[in-house]
Amino acid sequence: MKLYLGYPESCTENENFKIKDLFLKEINVSYDSIPVEIKKKLLSLLDSLKEKDYIFIDNIHYDASDILEFALFGIKNKKIEHIILPGYTYGKPTFIIRETLKAISNNVKNNINIYYDFNLFPDETLVINIGYRKTSVSIGGRFLSVINIGEFNFIDVFGNYLFNRFLKEKGISNANLRKTGKRGEYLDRLRAIGARILLKRCNKIILEDENYTRTVNKEEIKLALSILTGQTNFGEFVVNITDLSSAIVSILYNYEETEKQKPSIKNIAIIGRIAHLYQEPVERIFGLQPEIIIPRKLLNRPISNLRSRITFQKIETKYNTNTKSYLDLDIQINVGKKENFKFKDYLFTLRKYFRNRDIKGVKIIEILTETNLNNDERETFINELLTMGRITSFKDTEMLPYIDYIISALSKIDIPEHLFPEVENYIKKVAFRWSLPLKTRMNIIYFCYKHKDILKDREWFKVLLPLTITWIRDKKISEGERQFIRTATGIK
Incomplete structure (x- = not known):
């Protein structure tokens, strides 16, 4: 048997x-x-x-x-x-x-x-097995890693997000719920509902005693789980191993370093009750559609790979709140006297630094952000920031400081109405990158707070604010930082 x-x-x-x-x-x-x-x-x-x-x-x-x-x-x-x-x-x-x-x-x-x-799987096959609190990863019979993410983490994060969104949409505070003894009850109920949603057993949230009913769609689930799935792609610089994507990419880098060659992967098998939640990030990284394997099918598979010696690593996903924020870079450049300020000269210098991938360009961004520009200058500067934002990527470590400074600038400058959609798209693009430094994330939240009247009907905005409260719950941040985020998101 x-x-x-x-x-x-x-x-x-x-x-x-x-x-x-x-x-x-x-x-x-x-x-x-x-x-x-x-x-x-x-x-x-x-x-x-x-x-x-x-x-x-x-x-x-x-x-x-x-x-x-x-x-x-x-x-x-x-x-x-x-x-x-x-x-x-x-x-x-x-x-x-x-x-x-x-x-x-x-x-x-x-x-x-x-x-x-x-x-049980041949060479060139990536195998992912999802447990309650752990996920294992192997390639072609080589056992590579155990990641401390499992089904529990997905249900816990999603349920907590649903709870925080319920608080925001109903205008209820945690303190008031504690006084009435309902906080634990509602949190447990929303976790249970969240589990049923993730397991595709329903798509509605119903709390009749609070007159709260809404439908959850696939896009909301995808965004709400971004804390765990991540957005890291192969070839990008892994700042922190904070989620499934960054962990898998880190595993691939370690494989390449150890074996002196890139792993050859032609098939992907995922085992587990929430395998469908792993599909999108895995497919994005490898460009292959995974196959979901039910346990019973494993009993019929022949033995394909037996290795006498296996080495593997355990990966603990953890956000480092001390991650270097480039916003504090001490860069000295000769910019001349302020009374001789010429916007076109600064813009030319910024373009030169950026084109040469010189970090000094971030100082120009900071100066222009703090300068009282006229309408035309401000519009030109914003367009320049958006152009740089489209060019920069997480694959080039020398350009990472620009991402921090672009987000910081866009959160502080007054955005003309006709440019706001483009700015919003850029902020949305980076907002669900949870490995960004804390200061950068606070600038994203400040942007949302500053423009909340415009953004209030956007679905990504409705997800981001309560999800940020879920994200900070296990982070070692100061009380001031925590209070700033809670105030800016409107969830207390």
Whole structure:
């Protein structure tokens, strides 16, 4: 018999089952009766098989391995010949799984065959397996990495965003909800609704007691999940590994550095209940349409790749609030006396610096931003900023400072009405790049605050503000910075 142990479902050739359900059935405890934190731990069992005293139910402590053992009692009399595991269980969890099966079954041989998802796919195939809190990545049988992003993170971020958007649209504060004891209730309800939306079970939010109903479309989901999916493309400079895209691109760079060649990828397989949410960023990076693989199909796949030695890295996505902001660059240039100011001379100098990819050009942007320009000069300057914005990219590290200064300038200058659509498009383009330095992000939020009356009906604007509050919740920023963002977004 073949057995696949994964999240959320495991399976044999004859049946599907969930580890948590089998465990709770064995100890005669209802899933609805246990606290949320216990539920989360049961769901993340495969990520935590090494943990001792993992959960406490009915005055009994259970190690994570105990839970697995209880759950697998139901197959103890079946002859297990092959076990297939997700890549993210590689290492000690594999040993624990093997020993657990040996402990419960006389039919399990000491030399039981254990394979991983990455053993089942041929060369030139990228395999991504999504667990509860982890995602594994492999190429052609080479296990490359485990990323600390999983299904839980998507549901948590999306649910929290829905909650913050509800607060903004209803004009309710967190403080008032806490006083009435409804904050936790609404947050849990919106997380549950968010999970159903992400799993394609519904597309509406309904809170009847608050007279709040709206439909969620695909574009909103895509923007709201940008914190996790990211916008990094292969070839771009990875400032911070903050999301799925930057993690995958970083993995590719490490592969290229180690193997001295670019990885050859012709097929992509994604395994997991939320595989469809990974499709867009993966397809964008590789230019290939991924195939979603259900666990049962893994049981029928032959062994394609076996390697005697595997090295891999764990990637912890983390936003560094101390990321260098180019807005504080101390650049000394000779600009002459202010009374001799000539806009055309400054513009010519800016173009020269920019064309030569000289960082000194950002100082000219700063000077022109702080200068009281006439209408024609201001319009010309804005057009120049937009032209530079279209040229600059995250692939050229020498041009990154210009991105920060362009955003800063556009957030401070008074924008003529006829140029506003172009400026808005540029801000929208960079607004969902969550790896930008904090100061740059605050300038984006200030732009939104300054022009909120014009932007109030834009869907991207409606998503960005509550999503920013979701983004800052786990960031180590000062109370002043946090208060500025909350004030500018209008969510308290």
